[in-house]
Amino acid sequence: DDYVDNREDYVLNEVATDYNAGFQGALAGIVHLEVISGLPTTNNKCPCLQ
Numbered sequence: 001d002d003y004v005d006n007r008e009d010y011v012l013n014e015v016a017t018d019y020n021a022g023f024q025g026a027l028a029g030i031v032h033l034e035v036i037s038g039l040p041t042t043n044n045k046c047p048c049l050q
Helices: 020-035
Strands: none
Touching: none
16 A cells, blocks of 8 residues: 555545545434434334333
């Protein structure tokens, strides 16, 4: 691996800001639904919920 951490090299560093935006938005939506109790309930027989 020959990566050089150069902050001015936007070609190699732009992925960290661009591609994480969708994940951050989806995570914010899930957290919002959890806070307002809007997540759907399931009939899952998951043993971890006992």
